[in-house]
Amino acid sequence: MNLESYLPVLLFILVGLAVGAGPLLIGKLLGPNRPDPEKLSPYECGFVGFWSMMVFLGILTVGFVYEWKKGALDWE
Numbered sequence: 001m002n003l004e005s006y007l008p009v010l011l012f013i014l015v016g017l018a019v020g021a022g023p024l025l026i027g028k029l030l031g032p033n034r035p036d037p038e039k040l041s042p043y044e045c046g047f048v049g050f051w052s053m054m055v056f057l058g059i060l061t062v063g064f065v066y067e068w069k070k071g072a073l074d075w076e
Contacts, residue, residue: 042049067073
């Protein structure tokens with residue numbers, strides 16, 4: 001197996017990254033940037049709701065580990 005056989009895969013990954021990240025980067029560089037307090041305020045689940053979401057995910061993880069240790073997730 002030589003490295004030349006992986007060239008199409010590498011090109012496919014690079015083109016996919018360019019197509020995905022290119023427009024985002026161009027928009028960030030060329031788009032207007034006029035922040036004001038209204039735009040920077042959290043909306044629905046912004047930075048203020050961050051810690052409450054972390055507590056929720058922590059409780060969810062503890063429940064998942066409990067069920068896993070109990071064997072409820074084992075298939076027979």
